Amino acid sequence: DTAVSQTPKYLVTQMGNDKSIKCEQNLGHDTMYWYKQDSKKFLKIMFSYNNKELIINETVPNRFSPKSPDKAHLNLHINSLELGDSAVYFCASSQASGVPSQYFGPGTRLTVL
C-alpha cells in the first residue's frame, strides 16, 4: 500500500511529443506537489495544489500543465517535449498543518531524445 505512487517510473520519448505523468496519494493529504530534479541534482518545486487549487507555480514553461481531478491525484502533462525536460520528476504530498514534511513518490525518469 504505497503512500505516494507515480506512473510511469521510466519514460523515454522523442522531442516534440506530449506526455503525461500520473500521481496518486492515499495519505488523505490536502496538498500535492511536483518537483523536478535536473542533471545537477537540484530538487526544485514546480507546482503545488491544495484541495485541487493551484497554490504555487514556479515560473515553469506553460508547456507544463498540472491537473488535479481530486485531492488524491495530481497529474503532470507536458506538451512539445524538449531535450531540457529530461530529468527525474517527483510527486509529493503533505498535510496543511504541522511540520512541513512532504512525502515523496518514487520519481519518474523522463528522457527526451
Added chain:
Amino acid sequence: DQQVKQNSPSLSVQEGRISILNCDYTNSMFDYFLWYKKYPAEGPTFLISISSIKDKNEDGRFTVFLNKSAKHLSLHIVPSQPGDSAVYFCAANTNRDDKIIFGKGTRLHILP
C-alpha cells in the same frame, strides 16, 4: 541563488562512528529546517526536522543542531550503520508558503 547550501558532495564514515552532515543557508526568514534521505531510484524520505526557535532536535540515532547566528545546521548520525549510506538533502521552509527549498545533497558512504 542557492538559499540552502550543502558544500560537501560526499562523505565517507566508518561504520559505528559519527556521521556529521553540514548545511548552510542564507534566508534568515526560514521557519523550519528538514533533512531528507534518498536511496537510488527512490523518492526522498523525511528524516527529521527542527523549528527555527530551537537549537537541537533528537530522534534516536539522529540529531539536528541549528546555529541561527551562523545560519548553519548539521545532522549527526551516531552510530553510523550500513543502511545509512544514501544521499542526504538539507531543506528549509517558511510558514508563509508551502515551498521547501532543497540543498544539492551530500552522498554519505558508510564503510565496513
